[in-house]
Amino acid sequence: MPTERAAAHARAGAYLEVDLSAIQENYRRLSGRLGRAECAAVVKADAYGLGVNKVAPALWAAGARRFFVALPDEAIAVRKVLPTAQVFVLGGLFGGAERDYLAHGICPVLNSLGEIAAWRALPPAERPPAAIQFDSGLSRLGLPADEAARLIDDPSLLEGIELGFLMSHLACAEEQEHPLNSRQRQAFSDFCRRFPRMRRSFANSSGIFLGPEYHFDIARPGVALYGGNPTPGCENPMASCIRLRSRILQVRDIARGESVGYGATFTAAQPTRIATVATGYADGYSRYLSNIGRLWLADYCVPIVGRISMDLITLDVSGLPADISMPGALVDLIGDRETVDDIAEKAGTIAYEVLTSLGGRFHRIYKEA
Ligand SMILES: Cc1ncc(COP(=O)(O)O)c(C=O)c1O
Numbered sequence: 001m002p003t004e005r006a007a008a009h010a011r012a013g014a015y016l017e018v019d020l021s022a023i024q025e026n027y028r029r030l031s032g033r034l035g036r037a038e039c040a041a042v043v044k045a046d047a048y049g050l051g052v053n054k055v056a057p058a059l060w061a062a063g064a065r066r067f068f069v070a071l072p073d074e075a076i077a078v079r080k081v082l083p084t085a086q087v088f089v090l091g092g093l094f095g096g097a098e099r100d101y102l103a104h105g106i107c108p109v110l111n112s113l114g115e116i117a118a119w120r121a122l123p124p125a126e127r128p129p130a131a132i133q134f135d136s137g138l139s140r141l142g143l144p145a146d147e148a149a150r151l152i153d154d155p156s157l158l159e160g161i162e163l164g165f166l167m168s169h170l171a172c173a174e175e176q177e178h179p180l181n182s183r184q185r186q187a188f189s190d191f192c193r194r195f196p197r198m199r200r201s202f203a204n205s206s207g208i209f210l211g212p213e214y215h216f217d218i219a220r221p222g223v224a225l226y227g228g229n230p231t232p233g234c235e236n237p238m239a240s241c242i243r244l245r246s247r248i249l250q251v252r253d254i255a256r257g258e259s260v261g262y263g264a265t266f267t268a269a270q271p272t273r274i275a276t277v278a279t280g281y282a283d284g285y286s287r288y289l290s291n292i293g294r295l296w297l298a299d300y301c302v303p304i305v306g307r308i309s310m311d312l313i314t315l316d317v318s319g320l321p322a323d324i325s326m327p328g329a330l331v332d333l334i335g336d337r338e339t340v341d342d343i344a345e346k347a348g349t350i351a352y353e354v355l356t357s358l359g360g361r362f363h364r365i366y367k368e369a
Contacts (some may be wrong), residue, residue, distance in 0.1 A: 012363030013278030014246035021369035022241040024062035037215040040066035042222030045271045049358040075106040102126040129164040136184040138169040152194045165199035173206035198365045205230035228351035230339045244334040245281040261306025280311040284357030288345040296332040
């Protein structure tokens with residue numbers, strides 16, 4: 001390890017390993033499931049917190065050519081590392097930023113008739129391809145039914161626009177049996193039928209697992225690429241991509257009746273050994289896991305006791321060999337044994353939030369094939 005890297009490693013409280021080859025493997029698994037449909041990649045929010053500058057090129061190397069982000073600034077970041085990729089902004093055409101779309105070759109997902117008109121008003125020769133989003137039932141972004149009807153009545157509203165595809169987004173894809181899935185699919189199919197030969201994009205990660213009738217021409221997975229389970233309640237078909245480890249700073253023995261942490265929410269029922277670890281809610285580790293979460297120290301599962309504070313977590317390491325629970329030892333917070341989905345479930349949230357909350361203080365290590 002070069003000296004500065006070694007020094008930075010020594011200064012870190014926690015280490016986030018991102019396995020780029022596992023992300024590539026997940027891309028291949030999803031592509032394989034999609035058959036002839038194209039697998040794009042959603043890399044918004046810094047590739048779900050894992051680092052878009054590393055993740056997007058890894059996905060490109062695995063075969064992804066079309067990328068989706070939420071904001072124009074995110075698109076500019078992707079174009080910097082992948083100058084020839086097609087990058088679509090799901091949030092639409094941001095008023096006042098139109099020139100940036102042209103200057104950086106950013107493709108907007110046009111979400112309203114107003115955005116379609118604004119895009120057409122820009123110089124045709126400078127405009128990259130655009131997409132059109134139809135709201136099939138999420139009531140969030142995209143053409144609502146009345147605007148979709150006006151577009152169907154007057155397709156000349158699209159004249160001069162190079163259209164890459166039509167798209168829509170599922171509301172309940174992770175619930176296989178939810179009736180809204182087929183209703184949205186039907187509404188999207190009906191809309192697309194009015195624009196024959198246009199390519200169609202519908203499925204997110206979970207949508208891919210709803211079956212081939214949800215695949216259309218282009219899928220847009222995000223969380224499954226990063227190891228989140230797209231089929232909740234069933235075994236996760238994706239490879240896990242991250243490992244988060246943090247160092248023990250101090251170990252102490254407390255007597256029966258002594259309490260641990262802010263608010264004294266844990267009181268020792270017997271003599272107890274406490275290890276204090278250098279990660280807290282400022283690192284995105286939910287405070288909700290106070291007295292609920294568990295970590296792994298070597299092969300030992302250890303409970304969190306007391307409140308999680310901004311920078312620290314306290315663990316009950318009673319009974320563990322002293323050479324395992326000692327200052328400097330690394331504890332696993334997230335990994336194969338405690339996955340992002342496990343943590344999300346305990347914290348009353350979803351894997352997406354666990355991933356995108358991962359903090360900026362970790363020393364990041366990218367594992368490549
Ligand atoms: C429009 C759209 N498409 C695709 C995705 C990717 O979804 P997922 O991460 O569930 O695969 C998202 C993410 O929220 C989205 O907003």
